[in-house]
Amino acid sequence: MSNKPQNVKGMRDHLPQAMLLRQYIISTLTGVFERYGFEPLSTPVVEHAETLEGKLGEDEKLIYRFEDHGGRRLALRYDQTVPLARVVAQYGGELAPRMPWRRYAIGQSYRGERNQKGRYREFWQADVDIVGSASPLADAEIVAVLTDGLSALGFPEFTTMLNHRQVIGGIARVSGLDEGAAGGVYRAIDKLDKIGPDGVRQALLDFGVSAEAAGRILSLVLLEGSAEGVLKELSGQLATDERALAALDNLRAIITALGELGVPASRYTVAPRLARGLSYYTGLVFEAITPIWPEGAILGGGRYDELIGLFSGKAVPTVGLAFGIDRLHDVMEALNLGPRPATTAHVFVSIFGEAQLAESLQLARELRAAGVNVVTSLEVGNVGKQFKEADRKGVPLVLVLGPDDVARGEVVIKELASGNQRSIARSAVVQELMK
RNA sequence: GUGCCCGUAGCUCAAUGGCAGAGCACUUGAUUGUGGAUCAAGGGGUUGUGGGUUCGAAACCCAUCGGGCACCCCA
Numbered sequence: 001m002s003n004k005p006q007n008v009k010g011m012r013d014h015l016p017q018a019m020l021l022r023q024y025i026i027s028t029l030t031g032v033f034e035r036y037g038f039e040p041l042s043t044p045v046v047e048h049a050e051t052l053e054g055k056l057g058e059d060e061k062l063i064y065r066f067e068d069h070g071g072r073r074l075a076l077r078y079d080q081t082v083p084l085a086r087v088v089a090q091y092g093g094e095l096a097p098r099m100p101w102r103r104y105a106i107g108q109s110y111r112g113e114r115n116q117k118g119r120y121r122e123f124w125q126a127d128v129d130i131v132g133s134a135s136p137l138a139d140a141e142i143v144a145v146l147t148d149g150l151s152a153l154g155f156p157e158f159t160t161m162l163n164h165r166q167v168i169g170g171i172a173r174v175s176g177l178d179e180g181a182a183g184g185v186y187r188a189i190d191k192l193d194k195i196g197p198d199g200v201r202q203a204l205l206d207f208g209v210s211a212e213a214a215g216r217i218l219s220l221v222l223l224e225g226s227a228e229g230v231l232k233e234l235s236g237q238l239a240t241d242e243r244a245l246a247a248l249d250n251l252r253a254i255i256t257a258l259g260e261l262g263v264p265a266s267r268y269t270v271a272p273r274l275a276r277g278l279s280y281y282t283g284l285v286f287e288a289i290t291p292i293w294p295e296g297a298i299l300g301g302g303r304y305d306e307l308i309g310l311f312s313g314k315a316v317p318t319v320g321l322a323f324g325i326d327r328l329h330d331v332m333e334a335l336n337l338g339p340r341p342a343t344t345a346h347v348f349v350s351i352f353g354e355a356q357l358a359e360s361l362q363l364a365r366e367l368r369a370a371g372v373n374v375v376t377s378l379e380v381g382n383v384g385k386q387f388k389e390a391d392r393k394g395v396p397l398v399l400v401l402g403p404d405d406v407a408r409g410e411v412v413i414k415e416l417a418s419g420n421q422r423s424i425a426r427s428a429v430v431q432e433l434m435k
Numbered sequence: 436g437u438g439c440c441c442g443u444a445g446c447u448c449a450a451u452g453g454c455a456g457a458g459c460a461c462u463u464g465a466u467u468g469u470g471g472a473u474c475a476a477g478g479g480g481u482u483g484u485g486g487g488u489u490c491g492a493a494a495c496c497c498a499u500c501g502g503g504c505a506c507c508c509c510a
Contacts, residue, residue: 004483004484004500004501006483006484006500006501007501008500008501009500009501009502059508059509061436062436062508062509079510109510111508111509111510112436113436113507113508113509114436114437114507115502115503116503116504116505117503117504118509118510119508119509119510120510123510124510125510187507187508276509297509297510298510299510300509300510322510323510324509324510325510326510327510328510350469352468381467382467383467383468383469383470384466384467384468384469384470385470386469386470387469387470387471388469388470388471389470390470391470391471392461392470398469398470400468400469402468403468404468405468412468412469414469414470416470416471419469419470419471421469
């Protein structure tokens with residue numbers, strides 16, 4: 001530790017190669033969010049510990065807590081959702097004209113888990129929420145943003161699994177379970193993809209669920225196929241449970257709106273097995289999955305109509321989702337998606353010799369003023385070495401202003417990848433490179 | 436948070452108790468108007484860190500920091 005510095009466990013450095021892709025992801029998603037009229041919000045990563053406490057259920061043990069110099073009990077934010085709730089309560093009047101408020105927030109959150117691939121103690125999320133609307137249109141719009149976002153990033157294959165908290169609740173109730181037992185049952189169900197139907201059956205029996213009830217739960221949870229078909233089957237099976245029927249109506253309305261928003265039916269399924277851990281969800285829940293990332297969801301979200309009311313005292317219906325930037329990055333890396341520039345500079349301006357120094361820097365200035373990313377040599381002379389530097393750094397173009405070129409009023413532009421070079425008029429260079 | 440595996444040059448790895456090495460990368464030169472290929476030379480290490488065992492430790496033991504995997508949970 002003393003000689004070789006190391007990062008803090010689970011907290012990662014992002015070197016330029018990684019950052020270029022991460023910034024692409026962030027700017028692409030930002031573009032999608034703003035096309036839907038979402039507005040940016042930024043809050044500190046540090047909150048009062050009590051702001052985060054009492055919102056997350058068992059996950060609270062993962063919160064980073066500490067005391068500051070003044071003895072205040074503080075915590076690093078666990079997600080962007082609870083801070084959003086705080087902001088809505090704190091600035092209610094100021095935000096009122098924006099309601100229903102579409103807001104996005106991109107930044108890091110912290111969870112004290114043991115890290116694994118795709119799971120870090122500091123991680124970035126792009127969080128998108130619609131605050132102050134209970135309309136199924138809002139739920140559908142969030143799913144549409146999800147679909148557009150992944151499409152804009154170039155994901156070829158992904159599916160969003162949709163479910164509703166009261167469908168899961170209904171399954172538990174018609175199987176004769178009380179609400180108290182439901183939590184463990186949801187967790188068992190959520191593992192279906194990992195442990196298989198028999199594993200879930202065993203887990204249910206271990207929870208004390210009767211064999212008959214376990215069989216019934218399994219048959220419901222295993223339903224799949226077209227969204228329409230699954231909804232119809234669930235309606236029959238859950239006919240005695242009013243809340244579940246209302247939930248199914250809600251899902252139908254959301255799916256109808258999805259169609260109107262242009263989300264193709266191939267992009268989503270109704271999946272009764274989807275539970276999701278966060279305790280604050282009250283309605284729609286969803287997760288996007290992609291076949292090449294079996295480790296888990298690359299994003300997830302849902303409706304949480306009560307969380308924001310915990311601070312403000314009145315219910316503020318809200319639906320939202322979080323893109324996991326780190327997982328998106330890992331998947332895109334694996335699939336070779338997105339642009340892969342080696343560096344930010346597009347043009348390397350070499351400096352032939354002392355006599356050409358001013359002339360070369362002047363050209364660089366003009367290019368920058370025109371919006372071209374330019375790096376200049378910091379060494380004067382030895383053009384061969386300068387070419388080597390440009391090549392090593394991955395800058396695509398090298399400009400040479402040698403004595404002969406300057407005398408002719410020309411500049412040599414060489415494209416390193418192809419090796420092609422040509423000489424063009426000095427006066428035309430800026431125009432040429434702006435293309 | 437629990438369990439298991441791992442940490443040697445910038446990177447990938449070798450050396451299993453007895454001289455710390457290779458490939459790639461990097462620097463310089465062959466090449467004073469042009470990178471990549473080739474050839475030659477060179478720099479680079481307290482073997483993550485601290486302690487212990489031993490005549491002798493990269494190797495064995497303990498602790499610690501970091502990485503990976505499975506639980507758990509999730510983005």
